[in-house]
Amino acid sequence: MDALVLARWQFGITTVYHFILVPLTIGLTPLVAIMQTMWYRTGKEHWLKLTKFFGKLLIINFALGVATGIVQEFQFGMNWSEYSRMVGDVFGAPLAIEALAAFFLESVFLGLWIFGWNRLPKGLHLASIWLAAIGVNLSAYWILVANSFMQHPVGAEFNPETGRAELVDFWALISNPTAVSAFMHVLTAAFLTAGTFITGISVWWMVRDVQSGDRRHAHALWRPAAFFGLATIVVAGLAVGGTGHHQAQLMYEQQPMKMSAAEALCETTAGVPFSVLTIGRLGSNNCDDVTPIIEIPGLTSFLATNTFTAELPGVVDLQELYTERYSDLFGPGIEYVPNLMVTYWSFRLMIGFAAFSAALALAGILLLRRGVSGSKWLAILGLVAIPAPFLANSFGWIFTEMGRQPWVVAPNPASPLDRVFMLTQEGVSTVVGSGTVLTSMVLFTLLYGALGVVWYLLIARYVREGADAKANAVPPAAAGAEVPMSFVY
Numbered sequence: 209m210d211a212l213v214l215a216r217w218q219f220g221i222t223t224v225y226h227f228i229l230v231p232l233t234i235g236l237t238p239l240v241a242i243m244q245t246m247w248y249r250t251g252k253e254h255w256l257k258l259t260k261f262f263g264k265l266l267i268i269n270f271a272l273g274v275a276t277g278i279v280q281e282f283q284f285g286m287n288w289s290e291y292s293r294m295v296g297d298v299f300g301a302p303l304a305i306e307a308l309a310a311f312f313l314e315s316v317f318l319g320l321w322i323f324g325w326n327r328l329p330k331g332l333h334l335a336s337i338w339l340a341a342i343g344v345n346l347s348a349y350w351i352l353v354a355n356s357f358m359q360h361p362v363g364a365e366f367n368p369e370t371g372r373a374e375l376v377d378f379w380a381l382i383s384n385p386t387a388v389s390a391f392m393h394v395l396t397a398a399f400l401t402a403g404t405f406i407t408g409i410s411v412w413w414m415v416r417d418v419q420s421g422d423r424r425h426a427h428a429l430w431r432p433a434a435f436f437g438l439a440t441i442v443v444a445g446l447a448v449g450g451t452g453h454h455q456a457q458l459m460y461e462q463q464p465m466k467m468s469a470a471e472a473l474c475e476t477t478a479g480v481p482f483s484v485l486t487i488g489r490l491g492s493n494n495c496d497d498v499t500p501i502i503e504i505p506g507l508t509s510f511l512a513t514n515t516f517t518a519e520l521p522g523v524v525d526l527q528e529l530y531t532e533r534y535s536d537l538f539g540p541g542i543e544y545v546p547n548l549m550v551t552y553w554s555f556r557l558m559i560g561f562a563a564f565s566a567a568l569a570l571a572g573i574l575l576l577r578r579g580v581s582g583s584k585w586l587a588i589l590g591l592v593a594i595p596a597p598f599l600a601n602s603f604g605w606i607f608t609e610m611g612r613q614p615w616v617v618a619p620n621p622a623s624p625l626d627r628v629f630m631l632t633q634e635g636v637s638t639v640v641g642s643g644t645v646l647t648s649m650v651l652f653t654l655l656y657g658a659l660g661v662v663w664y665l666l667i668a669r670y671v672r673e674g675a676d677a678k679a680n681a682v683p684p685a686a687a688g689a690e691v692p693m694s695f696v697y
Contacts (some may be wrong), residue, residue, distance in 0.1 A: 211642040212633055215287040218649040220609070222279050224602050225656040229273040229663070231601045234348050234395065235402030236266045237314075238341040239440065241334075248334050254429045261675035262406060263337075265667060267322060272663045274315075276656055281307075287645055291616055291635030298364045298375045299354050302382070306350035314343030348398075349391050356387035358617050359608070360462045366627035373617075373628045386462065389455045396447035397562075397604070401597040403440030404565045408590035409671055410434040411572060418582035426581060429675060434572060441569040448562065453511060460512040463618055465526045466611035469546045470555040471508050472498050475522040482507035486552065498548070523548075533624060538631065546613045554607035561603065564596030 209217075240263045247255035281303060284292045292299070317339040324333045357364075363380035364373045375381065410433035417426035460467045472486050481503035506516030513520075521529075523545045530544040568589055575586055612618050619629040 209642065209646075211287075211640060211645050212636045214642050214645040214649060215283075215636050215640075216632070218287065218645055218652065219283055220606075221649065221653055222276070222283070222656065223605070223609075225660070226273065226276040226280060227605055228598050228602050229269055229276065230348070231394070231398040231401040231598070232269050232405060233266065233273050233398075234344055235398035235400070235444075236262065236269070236405065237318075237337070237344045239399075239402050239406065239436075240266055241337045241341045243436070244334055244337055248330060254432060257429060257675040258433050261670075263321075264670050265405075267318070268663065268666045268670070270318065272659055275659060279652060287637055287640055288616075288635050289637040289640070291630065293372065294630055294635070295357070295364075295373045295617060298357055298361075298373055298381065301375060301378070302350045302353040302357075306347050306354075310343050310346035310350055312343075314340045314347060317343060345395065348394060349387070352390045352394065353382050353384065353387045356384045356390055357381065358615075359390075359612060360384060360386040361617055361620050361628045364628050368627075385458065389451070389458050393448065393451040393455050396444050396451050397597070397601055399440055399444035400448055400562065400565055401601060403437045403444055404568060404593055404597050405437075407434055407437030407441060407568055407572060408594040410437055411568075411590040412587045413674065414581055415584060415587035419584070423581070431576065431581060434576060438569050438572045438576075441565050442573075445562075445566055445569065456511050457513065460520070462621060463612065464521050465523060465530070465544060466546065466551065467512065468521060468523050468526060469548055469551040469611060470607065472500070472548050472552050473508070473520060473522050474498065474524050476519060476525045477522065478509070478519040479506045479517045480508040480512075480520045481505045482511070483552075484556075542614065542631070544614060546611050551607055551611045554603045554610065558600050558603040558607060561596040561600035564593040568593040 240259055243255055243259040243262065246252070247259055284296075284299075317336045320328065320336040321333065321340060324336060328336070361373070362384050363375060363377040365376050366372075367374050410430045414426045414430035414434055417423070417430065456467065471480065471483055473480060481500075483500050484502040484504065486498055486500045509518040509520060510516045512518060527544050531540055531542070534542070571586055571589055575581070575583055580586075614632050615629060616632040616635040617628065617630040620626065
Protein backbone atom coordinates (compact mmCIF):
# COMPACT_ATOMS: atom_id res chain seq x y z
CA MET A 209 0.00 0.00 0.00
CA ASP A 210 1.20 3.49 -0.81
CA ALA A 211 1.29 6.50 1.49
CA LEU A 212 -2.13 7.75 0.34
CA VAL A 213 -3.94 4.53 1.28
CA LEU A 214 -2.12 4.29 4.60
CA ALA A 215 -2.72 7.95 5.45
CA ARG A 216 -6.43 7.52 4.80
CA TRP A 217 -6.54 4.42 7.00
CA GLN A 218 -4.67 6.19 9.78
CA PHE A 219 -6.93 9.22 9.76
CA GLY A 220 -10.01 7.01 9.60
CA ILE A 221 -8.87 4.82 12.51
CA THR A 222 -7.87 7.70 14.78
CA THR A 223 -11.02 9.66 13.93
CA VAL A 224 -13.38 6.79 14.71
CA TYR A 225 -11.52 6.03 17.95
CA HIS A 226 -11.77 9.68 18.98
CA PHE A 227 -15.28 10.45 17.81
CA ILE A 228 -16.87 7.43 19.43
CA LEU A 229 -16.29 9.25 22.76
CA VAL A 230 -17.29 12.74 21.64
CA PRO A 231 -21.12 12.46 21.48
CA LEU A 232 -21.31 11.32 25.09
CA THR A 233 -19.33 14.36 26.27
CA ILE A 234 -21.45 16.75 24.16
CA GLY A 235 -24.74 15.32 25.39
CA LEU A 236 -23.90 14.30 28.95
CA THR A 237 -22.38 17.62 30.07
CA PRO A 238 -25.63 19.63 29.78
CA LEU A 239 -27.63 16.71 31.20
CA VAL A 240 -25.39 16.63 34.29
CA ALA A 241 -25.86 20.39 34.51
CA ILE A 242 -29.65 19.87 34.46
CA MET A 243 -29.36 17.26 37.24
CA GLN A 244 -27.37 19.67 39.38
CA THR A 245 -29.89 22.43 38.63
CA MET A 246 -32.67 20.13 39.86
CA TRP A 247 -30.75 19.58 43.10
CA TYR A 248 -30.06 23.33 43.42
CA ARG A 249 -33.75 24.16 42.94
CA THR A 250 -35.35 21.32 44.94
CA GLY A 251 -32.68 20.30 47.45
CA LYS A 252 -33.56 16.64 46.85
CA GLU A 253 -30.65 14.37 47.71
CA HIS A 254 -31.13 11.92 44.86
CA TRP A 255 -30.41 14.65 42.28
CA LEU A 256 -27.10 15.41 43.98
CA LYS A 257 -26.14 11.74 44.00
CA LEU A 258 -27.04 11.40 40.33
CA THR A 259 -25.12 14.57 39.48
CA LYS A 260 -21.96 13.26 41.09
CA PHE A 261 -22.41 9.73 39.76
CA PHE A 262 -22.93 10.66 36.11
CA GLY A 263 -20.50 13.56 36.47
CA LYS A 264 -17.77 11.09 37.37
CA LEU A 265 -18.50 9.06 34.24
CA LEU A 266 -18.49 12.29 32.22
CA ILE A 267 -15.02 13.19 33.48
CA ILE A 268 -13.62 9.77 32.52
CA ASN A 269 -15.08 10.11 29.03
CA PHE A 270 -13.87 13.72 28.67
CA ALA A 271 -10.30 12.83 29.65
CA LEU A 272 -10.08 9.95 27.19
CA GLY A 273 -11.68 12.06 24.47
CA VAL A 274 -9.04 14.77 24.89
CA ALA A 275 -6.21 12.21 24.86
CA THR A 276 -7.42 10.63 21.62
CA GLY A 277 -8.24 13.93 19.91
CA ILE A 278 -4.84 15.59 20.20
CA VAL A 279 -3.42 13.43 17.40
CA GLN A 280 -5.98 14.63 14.86
CA GLU A 281 -4.56 18.07 14.16
CA PHE A 282 -0.96 16.86 13.93
CA GLN A 283 -1.92 14.72 10.94
CA PHE A 284 -2.85 17.84 8.98
CA GLY A 285 0.74 19.04 9.13
CA MET A 286 2.28 15.64 8.48
CA ASN A 287 0.39 13.06 6.43
CA TRP A 288 -1.87 15.71 4.87
CA SER A 289 0.53 18.63 4.50
CA GLU A 290 -0.49 19.31 0.88
CA TYR A 291 -4.10 19.61 1.99
CA SER A 292 -3.04 22.03 4.74
CA ARG A 293 -1.00 24.05 2.27
CA MET A 294 -4.04 24.37 0.02
CA VAL A 295 -6.73 25.25 2.58
CA GLY A 296 -4.77 26.15 5.72
CA ASP A 297 -5.76 29.81 5.47
CA VAL A 298 -9.41 28.77 5.77
CA PHE A 299 -9.25 25.55 7.74
CA GLY A 300 -6.88 26.85 10.40
CA ALA A 301 -9.14 29.67 11.60
CA PRO A 302 -12.00 27.59 13.12
CA LEU A 303 -9.53 25.03 14.51
CA ALA A 304 -7.53 27.78 16.22
CA ILE A 305 -10.67 29.35 17.70
CA GLU A 306 -11.82 25.93 18.93
CA ALA A 307 -8.52 25.30 20.68
CA LEU A 308 -7.91 28.79 22.06
CA ALA A 309 -11.43 29.72 23.10
CA ALA A 310 -13.93 26.90 23.27
CA PHE A 311 -11.64 24.19 24.59
CA PHE A 312 -10.18 26.50 27.24
CA LEU A 313 -13.70 27.47 28.29
CA GLU A 314 -14.82 23.88 28.75
CA SER A 315 -11.63 22.63 30.40
CA VAL A 316 -11.22 25.54 32.83
CA PHE A 317 -14.80 25.48 34.06
CA LEU A 318 -14.92 21.70 34.16
CA GLY A 319 -11.84 21.87 36.38
CA LEU A 320 -13.56 24.40 38.64
CA TRP A 321 -16.57 22.13 38.81
CA ILE A 322 -14.50 19.05 39.69
CA PHE A 323 -12.51 20.70 42.47
CA GLY A 324 -15.10 23.26 43.52
CA TRP A 325 -17.38 21.03 45.57
CA ASN A 326 -17.58 22.58 49.08
CA ARG A 327 -15.17 25.32 47.98
CA LEU A 328 -17.31 27.47 45.67
CA PRO A 329 -20.73 28.92 46.47
CA LYS A 330 -23.48 26.61 45.24
CA GLY A 331 -24.70 29.04 42.58
CA LEU A 332 -21.20 29.71 41.24
CA HIS A 333 -20.41 26.01 41.26
CA LEU A 334 -23.59 25.34 39.28
CA ALA A 335 -22.64 28.06 36.80
CA SER A 336 -19.28 26.38 36.22
CA ILE A 337 -20.85 23.17 34.86
CA TRP A 338 -23.19 25.17 32.64
CA LEU A 339 -20.25 27.17 31.26
CA ALA A 340 -18.39 23.90 30.66
CA ALA A 341 -21.44 22.59 28.77
CA ILE A 342 -21.48 25.75 26.63
CA GLY A 343 -17.77 25.32 25.92
CA VAL A 344 -18.22 21.68 24.92
CA ASN A 345 -20.90 22.57 22.40
CA LEU A 346 -18.94 25.55 21.08
CA SER A 347 -16.02 23.21 20.47
CA ALA A 348 -18.30 20.92 18.50
CA TYR A 349 -19.55 23.81 16.38
CA TRP A 350 -16.09 25.10 15.45
CA ILE A 351 -14.92 21.63 14.49
CA LEU A 352 -18.00 21.24 12.33
CA VAL A 353 -17.34 24.61 10.70
CA ALA A 354 -13.95 23.27 9.62
CA ASN A 355 -15.37 19.95 8.45
CA SER A 356 -18.28 21.59 6.63
CA PHE A 357 -15.87 23.61 4.52
CA MET A 358 -14.63 20.25 3.21
CA GLN A 359 -18.22 19.25 2.43
CA HIS A 360 -19.37 22.60 1.02
CA PRO A 361 -16.62 25.25 0.61
CA VAL A 362 -17.80 28.85 1.13
CA GLY A 363 -16.19 32.15 2.07
CA ALA A 364 -12.97 31.49 0.15
CA GLU A 365 -11.38 32.25 -3.19
CA PHE A 366 -8.63 30.44 -5.08
CA ASN A 367 -5.40 32.39 -5.59
CA PRO A 368 -3.78 31.08 -8.79
CA GLU A 369 -0.44 32.70 -7.92
CA THR A 370 -0.05 30.81 -4.64
CA GLY A 371 -2.20 27.81 -5.54
CA ARG A 372 -4.09 28.20 -2.27
CA ALA A 373 -7.65 28.85 -1.13
CA GLU A 374 -7.78 32.11 0.83
CA LEU A 375 -10.42 33.19 3.33
CA VAL A 376 -12.34 36.27 2.14
CA ASP A 377 -15.61 36.08 4.10
CA PHE A 378 -15.33 34.82 7.67
CA TRP A 379 -19.06 35.23 8.34
CA ALA A 380 -19.92 33.06 5.32
CA LEU A 381 -17.54 30.42 6.67
CA ILE A 382 -19.03 30.26 10.16
CA SER A 383 -22.65 30.55 8.96
CA ASN A 384 -22.21 27.83 6.34
CA PRO A 385 -25.65 26.14 6.11
CA THR A 386 -23.85 22.79 6.03
CA ALA A 387 -22.23 23.56 9.40
CA VAL A 388 -25.50 24.70 10.98
CA SER A 389 -27.35 21.62 9.74
CA ALA A 390 -24.55 19.24 10.77
CA PHE A 391 -24.31 20.84 14.22
CA MET A 392 -28.02 20.39 14.89
CA HIS A 393 -27.84 16.75 13.80
CA VAL A 394 -24.68 16.04 15.82
CA LEU A 395 -26.10 17.82 18.88
CA THR A 396 -29.38 15.91 18.85
CA ALA A 397 -27.54 12.62 18.22
CA ALA A 398 -25.30 13.43 21.20
CA PHE A 399 -28.33 13.93 23.44
CA LEU A 400 -29.72 10.62 22.17
CA THR A 401 -26.42 8.95 23.07
CA ALA A 402 -26.31 10.51 26.54
CA GLY A 403 -29.99 9.79 27.19
CA THR A 404 -29.49 6.14 26.26
CA PHE A 405 -26.39 5.99 28.46
CA ILE A 406 -28.28 7.38 31.48
CA THR A 407 -31.34 5.21 30.88
CA GLY A 408 -29.40 1.99 30.33
CA ILE A 409 -27.39 2.37 33.52
CA SER A 410 -30.39 3.54 35.55
CA VAL A 411 -32.72 0.71 34.56
CA TRP A 412 -29.93 -1.83 35.18
CA TRP A 413 -29.43 -0.48 38.71
CA MET A 414 -33.17 -0.16 39.30
CA VAL A 415 -33.85 -3.79 38.36
CA ARG A 416 -30.85 -4.91 40.40
CA ASP A 417 -32.13 -3.10 43.51
CA VAL A 418 -35.67 -4.40 43.07
CA GLN A 419 -34.51 -7.98 42.64
CA SER A 420 -32.29 -7.67 45.73
CA GLY A 421 -35.31 -6.51 47.75
CA ASP A 422 -34.50 -2.77 47.97
CA ARG A 423 -37.50 -1.47 46.00
CA ARG A 424 -37.60 1.75 48.00
CA HIS A 425 -34.06 2.70 46.99
CA ALA A 426 -34.72 1.73 43.37
CA HIS A 427 -37.79 3.99 43.18
CA ALA A 428 -36.24 6.85 45.13
CA LEU A 429 -33.00 7.10 43.13
CA TRP A 430 -32.95 5.14 39.89
CA ARG A 431 -36.56 5.47 38.73
CA PRO A 432 -36.33 9.29 38.44
CA ALA A 433 -33.01 8.91 36.62
CA ALA A 434 -34.56 6.38 34.22
CA PHE A 435 -37.50 8.70 33.45
CA PHE A 436 -35.06 11.59 32.93
CA GLY A 437 -33.07 9.50 30.45
CA LEU A 438 -36.23 8.23 28.71
CA ALA A 439 -37.55 11.77 28.25
CA THR A 440 -34.19 12.73 26.73
CA ILE A 441 -34.33 9.79 24.32
CA VAL A 442 -37.85 10.67 23.14
CA VAL A 443 -37.15 14.37 22.56
CA ALA A 444 -33.69 13.80 21.08
CA GLY A 445 -34.89 10.90 18.92
CA LEU A 446 -37.58 13.02 17.29
CA ALA A 447 -35.06 15.82 16.79
CA VAL A 448 -32.52 13.43 15.26
CA GLY A 449 -35.10 12.34 12.69
CA GLY A 450 -36.01 15.94 11.83
CA THR A 451 -32.44 17.22 11.59
CA GLY A 452 -31.36 14.13 9.64
CA HIS A 453 -34.16 14.70 7.14
CA HIS A 454 -33.05 18.31 6.68
CA GLN A 455 -29.42 17.31 6.32
CA ALA A 456 -30.29 14.69 3.69
CA GLN A 457 -32.10 17.31 1.63
CA LEU A 458 -29.14 19.67 1.93
CA MET A 459 -26.70 16.95 0.90
CA TYR A 460 -28.78 16.12 -2.17
CA GLU A 461 -28.34 19.76 -3.20
CA GLN A 462 -24.64 19.97 -2.35
CA GLN A 463 -23.33 16.39 -2.83
CA PRO A 464 -25.84 14.43 -4.92
CA MET A 465 -23.23 11.75 -5.62
CA LYS A 466 -22.96 10.95 -1.89
CA MET A 467 -26.70 10.52 -1.41
CA SER A 468 -27.23 8.55 -4.61
CA ALA A 469 -24.39 6.25 -3.59
CA ALA A 470 -26.06 5.81 -0.19
CA GLU A 471 -29.07 4.37 -2.02
CA ALA A 472 -27.00 2.47 -4.61
CA LEU A 473 -29.07 4.49 -7.12
CA CYS A 474 -27.34 3.86 -10.41
CA GLU A 475 -29.67 5.39 -13.00
CA THR A 476 -31.52 8.69 -12.86
CA THR A 477 -35.03 7.80 -11.72
CA ALA A 478 -38.30 9.47 -10.75
CA GLY A 479 -40.12 8.35 -7.61
CA VAL A 480 -37.00 6.73 -6.14
CA PRO A 481 -37.73 4.03 -3.55
CA PHE A 482 -35.78 3.62 -0.32
CA SER A 483 -33.72 0.46 -0.45
CA VAL A 484 -34.05 -1.55 2.75
CA LEU A 485 -31.87 -4.34 1.38
CA THR A 486 -29.70 -4.56 -1.71
CA ILE A 487 -27.49 -7.49 -2.57
CA GLY A 488 -24.61 -7.93 -4.98
CA ARG A 489 -21.01 -6.88 -5.28
CA LEU A 490 -21.48 -3.32 -4.02
CA GLY A 491 -17.73 -2.96 -3.53
CA SER A 492 -17.16 -3.30 -7.25
CA ASN A 493 -19.04 0.00 -7.93
CA ASN A 494 -20.51 -1.73 -10.98
CA CYS A 495 -24.24 -1.09 -11.13
CA ASP A 496 -24.80 -4.36 -13.00
CA ASP A 497 -23.73 -6.16 -9.80
CA VAL A 498 -26.36 -4.45 -7.61
CA THR A 499 -29.84 -5.95 -7.12
CA PRO A 500 -32.46 -4.28 -4.84
CA ILE A 501 -34.44 -6.84 -2.81
CA ILE A 502 -36.65 -4.86 -0.40
CA GLU A 503 -37.75 -1.28 -1.17
CA ILE A 504 -40.20 1.33 0.15
CA PRO A 505 -41.72 3.11 -2.90
CA GLY A 506 -40.98 6.81 -3.32
CA LEU A 507 -39.41 7.27 0.12
CA THR A 508 -35.95 8.39 -1.07
CA SER A 509 -37.50 11.02 -3.34
CA PHE A 510 -39.53 12.25 -0.37
CA LEU A 511 -36.46 12.35 1.90
CA ALA A 512 -34.62 14.39 -0.73
CA THR A 513 -37.35 16.78 -1.85
CA ASN A 514 -40.51 16.20 0.27
CA THR A 515 -42.10 14.85 -2.92
CA PHE A 516 -42.64 11.12 -3.53
CA THR A 517 -42.38 11.47 -7.33
CA ALA A 518 -39.26 13.65 -7.64
CA GLU A 519 -36.50 12.66 -10.08
CA LEU A 520 -33.07 12.05 -8.58
CA PRO A 521 -29.76 11.62 -10.42
CA GLY A 522 -28.03 8.24 -10.52
CA VAL A 523 -24.34 7.68 -9.95
CA VAL A 524 -23.75 6.67 -13.60
CA ASP A 525 -25.06 10.01 -14.89
CA LEU A 526 -23.25 11.93 -12.16
CA GLN A 527 -20.00 10.15 -13.07
CA GLU A 528 -20.40 11.31 -16.67
CA LEU A 529 -21.18 14.87 -15.51
CA TYR A 530 -18.11 15.08 -13.26
CA THR A 531 -15.86 13.53 -15.90
CA GLU A 532 -16.99 16.07 -18.47
CA ARG A 533 -16.65 18.95 -16.02
CA TYR A 534 -13.23 18.13 -14.57
CA SER A 535 -11.48 16.11 -17.29
CA ASP A 536 -9.37 19.12 -18.30
CA LEU A 537 -8.00 19.35 -14.75
CA PHE A 538 -7.69 15.72 -13.69
CA GLY A 539 -7.97 13.70 -16.89
CA PRO A 540 -10.68 11.21 -17.86
CA GLY A 541 -9.66 8.33 -15.55
CA ILE A 542 -10.94 9.60 -12.17
CA GLU A 543 -13.62 7.53 -10.40
CA TYR A 544 -16.03 10.02 -8.83
CA VAL A 545 -18.34 7.37 -7.37
CA PRO A 546 -17.55 6.62 -3.71
CA ASN A 547 -17.41 3.05 -2.48
CA LEU A 548 -21.02 1.89 -2.82
CA MET A 549 -20.76 -0.83 -0.20
CA VAL A 550 -19.38 1.51 2.49
CA THR A 551 -21.80 4.38 1.82
CA TYR A 552 -24.84 2.11 1.43
CA TRP A 553 -24.30 0.05 4.58
CA SER A 554 -22.89 2.81 6.82
CA PHE A 555 -26.04 4.86 6.11
CA ARG A 556 -28.26 1.93 7.10
CA LEU A 557 -26.20 0.92 10.11
CA MET A 558 -26.42 4.51 11.35
CA ILE A 559 -30.22 4.29 11.27
CA GLY A 560 -30.36 0.69 12.48
CA PHE A 561 -28.26 1.18 15.60
CA ALA A 562 -30.26 4.29 16.53
CA ALA A 563 -33.35 2.06 16.60
CA PHE A 564 -32.03 0.37 19.77
CA SER A 565 -32.54 3.64 21.65
CA ALA A 566 -36.11 3.81 20.36
CA ALA A 567 -36.72 0.23 21.53
CA LEU A 568 -35.34 1.06 24.98
CA ALA A 569 -37.55 4.15 25.22
CA LEU A 570 -40.67 2.23 24.19
CA ALA A 571 -40.04 -0.67 26.58
CA GLY A 572 -38.97 1.60 29.43
CA ILE A 573 -41.98 3.92 29.22
CA LEU A 574 -44.49 1.06 28.91
CA LEU A 575 -43.05 -0.95 31.80
CA LEU A 576 -42.36 1.92 34.19
CA ARG A 577 -45.77 3.51 33.58
CA ARG A 578 -47.31 0.17 34.54
CA GLY A 579 -45.21 -0.02 37.69
CA VAL A 580 -43.03 -2.87 36.42
CA SER A 581 -39.55 -1.96 37.67
CA GLY A 582 -37.97 -5.38 38.23
CA SER A 583 -38.01 -6.82 34.70
CA LYS A 584 -34.77 -8.64 33.92
CA TRP A 585 -35.42 -8.12 30.21
CA LEU A 586 -35.55 -4.36 30.69
CA ALA A 587 -32.15 -4.46 32.39
CA ILE A 588 -30.71 -6.55 29.54
CA LEU A 589 -32.18 -4.22 26.93
CA GLY A 590 -30.72 -1.24 28.80
CA LEU A 591 -27.21 -2.71 28.71
CA VAL A 592 -27.52 -3.81 25.06
CA ALA A 593 -28.79 -0.38 24.00
CA ILE A 594 -25.94 1.59 25.59
CA PRO A 595 -23.31 0.98 22.85
CA ALA A 596 -25.82 1.26 19.98
CA PRO A 597 -25.93 5.09 19.62
CA PHE A 598 -22.13 5.21 19.91
CA LEU A 599 -21.96 2.92 16.89
CA ALA A 600 -24.70 4.86 15.09
CA ASN A 601 -22.70 8.09 15.47
CA SER A 602 -19.55 6.42 14.18
CA PHE A 603 -21.27 4.95 11.13
CA GLY A 604 -22.81 8.35 10.46
CA TRP A 605 -19.35 9.91 10.26
CA ILE A 606 -18.00 7.04 8.16
CA PHE A 607 -20.85 7.69 5.72
CA THR A 608 -20.24 11.45 5.74
CA GLU A 609 -16.51 11.19 5.08
CA MET A 610 -16.41 8.17 2.77
CA GLY A 611 -19.36 9.47 0.76
CA ARG A 612 -17.38 12.65 0.00
CA GLN A 613 -14.66 10.69 -1.79
CA PRO A 614 -12.73 11.14 -4.02
CA TRP A 615 -12.78 14.74 -2.79
CA VAL A 616 -11.04 15.97 0.34
CA VAL A 617 -12.73 19.33 -0.38
CA ALA A 618 -15.86 18.77 -2.46
CA PRO A 619 -16.76 21.31 -5.18
CA ASN A 620 -19.49 23.85 -4.43
CA PRO A 621 -22.34 23.21 -6.92
CA ALA A 622 -22.99 26.96 -7.07
CA SER A 623 -19.49 27.54 -8.51
CA PRO A 624 -18.17 24.11 -9.57
CA LEU A 625 -15.13 25.47 -11.44
CA ASP A 626 -13.83 28.06 -8.96
CA ARG A 627 -10.92 25.70 -7.97
CA VAL A 628 -11.77 25.80 -4.26
CA PHE A 629 -11.83 22.01 -4.25
CA MET A 630 -9.28 19.24 -3.97
CA LEU A 631 -9.02 15.55 -4.71
CA THR A 632 -7.99 13.40 -1.78
CA GLN A 633 -5.01 12.08 -3.71
CA GLU A 634 -3.70 15.65 -4.07
CA GLY A 635 -3.86 16.34 -0.33
CA VAL A 636 -1.40 13.72 0.90
CA SER A 637 2.15 14.72 1.80
CA THR A 638 4.81 14.33 -0.87
CA VAL A 639 7.62 13.75 1.64
CA VAL A 640 6.13 11.49 4.36
CA GLY A 641 6.78 7.96 3.16
CA SER A 642 4.56 4.91 3.51
CA GLY A 643 6.90 3.32 6.07
CA THR A 644 6.54 6.32 8.39
CA VAL A 645 2.76 6.36 8.05
CA LEU A 646 2.51 2.60 8.62
CA THR A 647 4.69 2.73 11.73
CA SER A 648 2.74 5.60 13.29
CA MET A 649 -0.59 3.99 12.33
CA VAL A 650 0.32 0.72 14.06
CA LEU A 651 1.54 2.55 17.18
CA PHE A 652 -1.51 4.79 17.37
CA THR A 653 -3.86 1.85 16.85
CA LEU A 654 -2.22 -0.08 19.68
CA LEU A 655 -2.21 2.98 21.93
CA TYR A 656 -5.82 3.84 21.20
CA GLY A 657 -6.79 0.22 21.75
CA ALA A 658 -5.14 0.33 25.19
CA LEU A 659 -6.91 3.60 25.99
CA GLY A 660 -10.20 2.00 24.95
CA VAL A 661 -9.63 -0.79 27.46
CA VAL A 662 -8.83 1.81 30.14
CA TRP A 663 -12.02 3.71 29.29
CA TYR A 664 -14.15 0.59 29.56
CA LEU A 665 -12.57 -0.58 32.82
CA LEU A 666 -12.98 2.82 34.47
CA ILE A 667 -16.57 3.26 33.30
CA ALA A 668 -17.49 -0.30 34.35
CA ARG A 669 -15.82 0.12 37.74
CA TYR A 670 -17.60 3.31 38.69
CA VAL A 671 -20.94 2.17 37.27
CA ARG A 672 -20.74 -0.90 39.51
CA GLU A 673 -19.74 1.35 42.43
CA GLY A 674 -23.11 3.06 42.10
CA ALA A 675 -24.44 6.41 43.19
CA ASP A 676 -24.19 5.73 46.92
CA ALA A 677 -20.40 5.68 47.06
CA LYS A 678 -18.79 7.91 49.66
CA ALA A 679 -17.72 10.48 47.08
CA ASN A 680 -21.32 10.87 45.93
CA ALA A 681 -22.73 11.55 49.39
CA VAL A 682 -24.23 14.88 50.40
CA PRO A 683 -21.38 17.26 51.32
CA PRO A 684 -20.98 18.44 54.94
CA ALA A 685 -22.95 21.53 55.81
CA ALA A 686 -19.98 23.28 57.40
CA ALA A 687 -18.41 25.79 55.03
CA GLY A 688 -14.98 24.77 53.87
CA ALA A 689 -15.24 21.26 55.34
CA GLU A 690 -12.92 18.79 53.66
CA VAL A 691 -14.10 15.42 52.34
CA PRO A 692 -11.94 12.51 51.18
CA MET A 693 -11.47 12.34 47.41
CA SER A 694 -12.47 9.29 45.43
CA PHE A 695 -11.09 9.54 41.89
CA VAL A 696 -12.25 13.10 41.19
CA TYR A 697 -14.38 14.43 44.06
